[in-house]
Amino acid sequence: MSYVTPITSESGLLNSFLFLQILVCFCPMCGPSGHSSFGSLSVMAALFILLQGFSNFLYAWYIRENKQGDLLEKFRDSCSVRGVSAEGGGGRGARLAGTRGAEGGGSRLISSLALNQMRASAVSQPFHKDSQREALRSFLSNHPSMLWLMNVFEGENVKASDTLRMLASQEKESITKKKYMLSMAKLSLLASGSAVAREAAMGWINSQMTLIESQENLPESTVINFGYEPDKMPVLTPSEIIKLYIADECVDATEYEFSKALDLLPMIESDSEREELWLTVWCKSILRDSWLDVDSCVPVETCQRKLFFKLVELSLLMGKTPLEVLPPIDKVMAMEDLGTLRDSKSFQYLLQIGYEHYMKL
Structure with missing residues (x-):
């Protein structure tokens, strides 16, 4: 967009x-x-x-x-x-x-x-x-x-970069303005020739540019469904972007959209909010599928067709370990958003089979 x-x-x-x-x-x-x-x-x-x-x-x-x-x-x-x-x-x-x-x-x-x-x-x-x-x-x-x-x-390029970074951090109304401020802050920093100042500030600028890129990659239909104008987007927080990626209105979301949501979690400053959103992402991926169609002959293949385990496979392909990826099964079963699905025997069976399979990898 x-x-x-x-x-x-x-x-x-x-x-x-x-x-x-x-x-x-x-x-x-x-x-x-x-x-x-x-x-x-x-x-x-x-x-x-x-x-x-x-x-x-x-x-x-x-x-x-x-x-x-x-x-x-x-x-x-x-x-x-x-x-x-x-x-x-x-x-x-x-x-x-x-x-x-x-x-x-x-x-x-x-x-x-x-x-x-x-x-x-x-x-x-x-x-x-x-x-x-x-x-x-x-x-x-x-x-x-x-x-x-x-x-x-x-010639005070470091001061110029500091001011631009301050303005970018305060900008809430326009993602376009923030993007330009960050770009100019980075250019001013590169022109300064100061390696110390560059190393200290460049990480923050790059992380903010990554966040902007994540917002720009939101499906346009989802943006419109939530009342935003695609060409006049305000600056969204990492939490807001995550929720848009996994929203029910994002009907065409795949494991790639959910993976983008997981990638933004390190930008959440609060530990409690970060863990809550982490579990919410996995819970939302579970609710994208029906868990009542159990094929007892090929239970692992049945699990692999579920978005939850597709997301697990994608995360493993990106170099993470099963312990890093899979949320504790007891915490998953405690998620109230799952509703009556938590009491489903077929759901419990498939979840257990899937966990056992991927933990062996």
Whole structure:
């Protein structure tokens, strides 16, 4: 499933414009003689392409030809035209102007700082006054969603990565935003050249990216059945993702979906919750089949057709031992979710036969 959506709203256009202002404003500020380092430019270009969908080639041409000011004016005019033409008249335009005003000191500071420097090709000159840097840094200290940009262009890539990881950990509304933040945090970390900082943070970033991948791989029908919009998914917890993989609404779930649920269990911090979910996964796999069709001639083959034991076989193929895989049979029989199935003689017989067979492997 793809979670990337184009920017079409008025607020999205305004945010895009403000983002471009910061971009062309910072480019001449960084590095010796106002030139960006490769690491800083690669981080910036990657973010700009991901979040704004702007042409990498076109952007590079404007920067190379020292036409940042023209680029800013073109983008600003485009935003204004789209904002007014969407509804016509002064209503939309007035609201757009009001939105800019509502942004408060932050937007006015960024707009003033960018436009004053960029008009008449002044954008190609670096900021010489330390007071300008300090004023911007003071403002951005309360806005970490933009502060990391300044960190990158001043070569503080580790700080930028730390800020992005903090923002990613707090993001709950959009899995797309979290994914981009993690990607930029990883890229900033790689650009830092610090092996110590990289080793300490990379594990967390990779685990979060794995969690996002698990959420993105959820069957679309299941996502819709639970009231989510596939293209506008919020950030789900590991527990929520596990429950979706094994939900009754996920009618086509196989041992592979249940295995994905088991793989997410280490991300559950609470020991009691982790064990409860572990048993729930196995219980749900039992309830996917009927256990009343016992063929006394080939009981092992009957067991192997059940999802419960298919999941066992898959786990064994992945290198785990029977003791690691099979839940204690007494705990399985104690699961209240099994209902009257616990009293079924055929169920008890097949479960016992299956356990004996796989424990010998």
